[in-house]
Amino acid sequence: MVKKYRNFKEIGDAVVIYSDNYINDIEGEKLEDLCASYLDRGFTRIVIDFSETDLVNSIGVSILIGIIEKVRDSKGRISFSGLKRVNHDIFSIVGLTKHIQIFDTEEDAVNARARQGMVTT
Amino acid sequence: MLQTDLSLEKLLFNLNTLAELGEEITSPKDFTRVVKSALYMVMGSFSATKGVIFQFDSDRGVFAPIASKGLGDVGAAHVKLSKETASALTKHNKPIDLKKGEHPVETLGEAAGVLEKLEARMIACLVVKDELLGFIAINGKFSGEDFSVYDCQLLSVMAQHISFSLHSHMLLMRLMHKYNENKGLYENLRRIYYDTIHAFAASIDAKDSYTRGHSHRVSAYSAVLSREMGWSHEEVEGIRIAGLLHDIGKIAVDKTIINKASPLTSYECRELNSHPVVGYEILSKIKFPWKGIPMMTRNHHEKVDGSGYPDRLKKTDIPIGARIMALVDAFDAMTTDRPYRPRLSFREAMDEVKANFGKQFDPDVVQPFLTVIRKEVRREVDNPTIVPLLQEQLDSVSLNRMLEGFPVA
Numbered sequence A: 001m002v003k004k005y006r007n008f009k010e011i012g013d014a015v016v017i018y019s020d021n022y023i024n025d026i027e028g029e030k031l032e033d034l035c036a037s038y039l040d041r042g043f044t045r046i047v048i049d050f051s052e053t054d055l056v057n058s059i060g061v062s063i064l065i066g067i068i069e070k071v072r073d074s075k076g077r078i079s080f081s082g083l084k085r086v087n088h089d090i091f092s093i094v095g096l097t098k099h100i101q102i103f104d105t106e107e108d109a110v111n112a113r114a115r116q117g118m119v120t121t
Numbered sequence B: 001m002l003q004t005d006l007s008l009e010k011l012l013f014n015l016n017t018l019a020e021l022g023e024e025i026t027s028p029k030d031f032t033r034v035v036k037s038a039l040y041m042v043m044g045s046f047s048a049t050k051g052v053i054f055q056f057d058s059d060r061g062v063f064a065p066i067a068s069k070g071l072g073d074v075g076a077a078h079v080k081l082s083k084e085t086a087s088a089l090t091k092h093n094k095p096i097d098l099k100k101g102e103h104p105v106e107t108l109g110e111a112a113g114v115l116e117k118l119e120a121r122m123i124a125c126l127v128v129k130d131e132l133l134g135f136i137a138i139n140g141k142f143s144g145e146d147f148s149v150y151d152c153q154l155l156s157v158m159a160q161h162i163s164f165s166l167h168s169h170m171l172l173m174r175l176m177h178k179y180n181e182n183k184g185l186y187e188n189l190r191r192i193y194y195d196t197i198h199a200f201a202a203s204i205d206a207k208d209s210y211t212r213g214h215s216h217r218v219s220a221y222s223a224v225l226s227r228e229m230g231w232s233h234e235e236v237e238g239i240r241i242a243g244l245l246h247d248i249g250k251i252a253v254d255k256t257i258i259n260k261a262s263p264l265t266s267y268e269c270r271e272l273n274s275h276p277v278v279g280y281e282i283l284s285k286i287k288f289p290w291k292g293i294p295m296m297t298r299n300h301h302e303k304v305d306g307s308g309y310p311d312r313l314k315k316t317d318i319p320i321g322a323r324i325m326a327l328v329d330a331f332d333a334m335t336t337d338r339p340y341r342p343r344l345s346f347r348e349a350m351d352e353v354k355a356n357f358g359k360q361f362d363p364d365v366v367q368p369f370l371t372v373i374r375k376e377v378r379r380e381v382d383n384p385t386i387v388p389l390l391q392e393q394l395d396s397v398s399l400n401r402m403l404e405g406f407p408v409a
């Protein structure tokens, strides 16, 4: 069953969250709260889709790292999709790309059931 | 992506973060938010998952958390540093890798335990002018990498930025504290002042069983009337105090004279009529923060035609405050019971005022007084003062009838 809302889409045990245009101030923490509430509700796979996101700064990075920690703590899985080049570069600078799966599209991310675990290279 | 590209990208990202941090700490946003944003910037730059900013709390002599992330509630995590430790940290003034255990880590003592609980790996001191204002503590990088020399430099620059923010906020708080302290002190004095005067007024009224509350009413009526006449806030406060004290001279008059129902002998009359001068003698020895209180007291029984006492002054020679008090004093005396007669109705009192318009009472005071009464009866004011204290109901139709025939000033 697929439920689609403006900012997120629920597909079985997975949820795709579409992040905002900018993740550059502490307001971005609502993304973290949203993920936390999905984890609480038993969702085990979280995909954050960045196709609409033009800017992630250091505050955004700290928020995303917070989300990754939360997902790990609750033994869930998290992946990113739809990264623009500039965002990919930033995630790579701060070392995020080594720790989570990154897909071109949200469909790839949702369908990547077979690939368990994390990409470590 | 090539490694060299990444370095340039990293440099740009970090420069951008520094620029944003600079912008953030000089923004007019509230301090809590600024500190939180600053912490997130630091954590984002080093991909840290746990971090705290501590600030020195001089009241408690400890460093207390003012922002944190990834650690849940850290409100109780206080860090106590000895003077020696604080000065060692200030002198070192470089980010410290707790894992390496190099100097001055060994000076931390008990604080090391608190920091360990917070999983702190790096601490950066927040120092301005050799004063340790606080410090940032973050855990290791998410990527597991060590902190490079370059990372330490970046952390140091970010810490300097945040130090200045903390410093200016601290100065502002100190200023506010001083201001509030002074304000509190002043208000306290003012309250003591008012309390004392109210107690005094009550003791004056207590001498006269009929005039309970007279001084308070004269005070309140004078204040509302002078405000209607455009007096400043300070001037209104002055006449409010004068109203409370205007009969203070009665403390020297025998109680039996004050409460006498039958006509007074000429001696008794002289005694009673001495109260404005006695009051003046008392009050002129007190240094009031408001002007004119002794003279308003002295002249509150003068009449504009020059037939009053004690100085037989005419209209403009009588201080305006005394002319205001003369009217409201007589008005209150008429509308309350006296030893020698029951109270007059409002209509009867107004007829008296009308009959003595320009003789006993100043037309320039009577007119605004009528305005106040009209406004209160029509409920055009939020806090009516005079009408609720009258012992009868007034409506605007009968009021208009009662006030007919008042000469225009």
Ligand SMILES: [Fe+2]
Pocket (backbone or CB within 6 Å): B246, B247, B275, B300, B301, B329
């Ligand atoms: Fe009097």
